[in-house]
């Protein structure tokens with residue numbers, strides 16, 4: 271997720287753009303840049319790190335101009351660097367753009383432009399857009415952008431200026447927010463409201479397919495076929511703090527609700543269900559290496575360890591690779607048997623967790639091929655590993671990890687299917703079927719979140735209990751662990767995740783009506799077994815909170831506290847069954863008055879042992 275700002279009017283444009291970018295830093299800040307048109311020429315300044323680095327590196331008086339666009343980057347394609355920072359230009363430096371989103375077909379577009387002699391200066395997907403606009407430019411920037419967008423597949427919030435048309439900004443929006451701020455004799459552009467609030471509360475929220483031509487006194491909106499669009503100006507009442515949370519009370523809730531988009535962003539351009547193709551471009555393992563892998567080790571901590579436990583089922587069911595999952599702080603001290611036929615996957619949202627980093631280094635020292643699954647480009651782990659598979663969840667601010675967990679599941683699911691495809695031991699029909707399951711997840715989560723008040727009611731009933739037990743089987747046993755971790759880390763209530771089959775080996779002694787038992791009992795090959803565990807708990811006076819499949823007509827016999835989730839294949843079910851558990855822990859913590867986003871004793875990234 272990146273931040274875009276633009277200005278056209280009478281004031282010093284670069285001042286306003288830099289101020290706006292600083293207000294969007296929560297959207298990502300691994301690099302940034304600004305462009306102005308001054309005396310008929312484009313002036314561009316870029317730097318890595320936070321916006322203040324950029325601000326300190328430029329002469330704002332020299333760059334004094336009436337039009338400017340700027341960008342703060344959260345890298346998805348290409349490491350954080352000055353070359354990859356936005357804005358990006360065409361070869362003649364007459365057109366400059368800033369972009370938030372993912373261009374799925376950038377590789378094909380880039381190779382055909384290269385065949386036409388275009389030279390690229392960055393590793394980004396964005397730069398392709400600048401060259402395409404130049405290619406289509408015939409003294410009409412708006413038309414050139416329209417023609418370019420007909421070739422683009424993907425998501426974009428785009429800002430474009432041209433030295434030969436210095437009195438306008440052209441912008442466009444598809445699946446990435448973009449707002450036009452309306453002033454008096456001046457107009458603005460931004461990814462998000464906080465960047466504009468100091469200058470105007472009158473805003474137009476562009477819709478998918480909108481292309482806008484913004485001058486100091488006018489905004490004209492049309493689509494790529496030039497059909498004029500009439501968008502209403504809205505007056506915004508929110509304050510800045512509220513807005514960074516997009517109106518949510520806490521970052522945790524915002525990030526739970528972001529999951530449909532972050533999961534889609536993570537698989538965008540990497541899976542093609544209709545073709546039965548999963549293709550993780552950045553993991554270039556050779557076919558012979560893949561066939562020669564003796565087994566897979568997965569190392570991680572906390573929530574990332576739980577997504578690793580889930581992914582074991584993907585590597586064993588899809589890629590037929592024996593897989594072991596280990597807590598990184600255990601792995602690094604237990605003399606594991608390692609060699610060059612073992613693939614070691616390190617999972618880490620931050621890419622900085624000390625134990626996971628140490629486990630990764632140990633694996634490398636033993637000759638293993640290493641792959642990191644990270645959310646932050648340029649993190650230590652992403653630099654240490656031989657290969658990196660990035661989730662594209664944007665900054666995860668809340669200490670309690672939610673969207674990173676589901677992003678990791680999506681990424682590992684795709685990776686396992688890609689490995690299966692490359693091992694040629696998985697039918698095209700099965701590939702299509704399982705890829706379709708992932709493709710449908712964002713809409714299913716969206717639908718579930720629309721009826722989440724039932725979770726709040728259950729949270730209210732049990733918020734003051736002193737202990738919870740979470741039970742799951744098979745691929746949902748790790749979700750029971752994750753649900754328990756979520757509850758304990760933000761509400762400080764003791765909660766334990768357990769393999770349901772283990773109940774009779776001890777935990778059943780705990781059962782009373784004062785300890786709610788959360789059971790993940792979705793339709794699966796172990797459904798009957800998990801239901802027998804539910805009966806065991808009820809027979810001893812226990813209280814059940816059941817996570818059930820929507821189509822399960824018998825679930826209502828199992829008790830009063832039932833949360834239904836959309837039906838899906840059991841192998842993808844953790845990405846859905848975890849959502850109610852995230853919400854349950856969130857609501858309990860809020861009811862108890864806990865500091866949800868900053869729980870006591872915890873840090874977002876544990877960079878020490």
Ligand code: AGP
Nearest residue numbers: 572573574618619620623670671
């Ligand atoms: C999860 O909610 C916790 N914040 C914690 O367990 C976290 O998952 C763990 O510290 C690993 O962090 P990483 O993914 O950045 O390596």
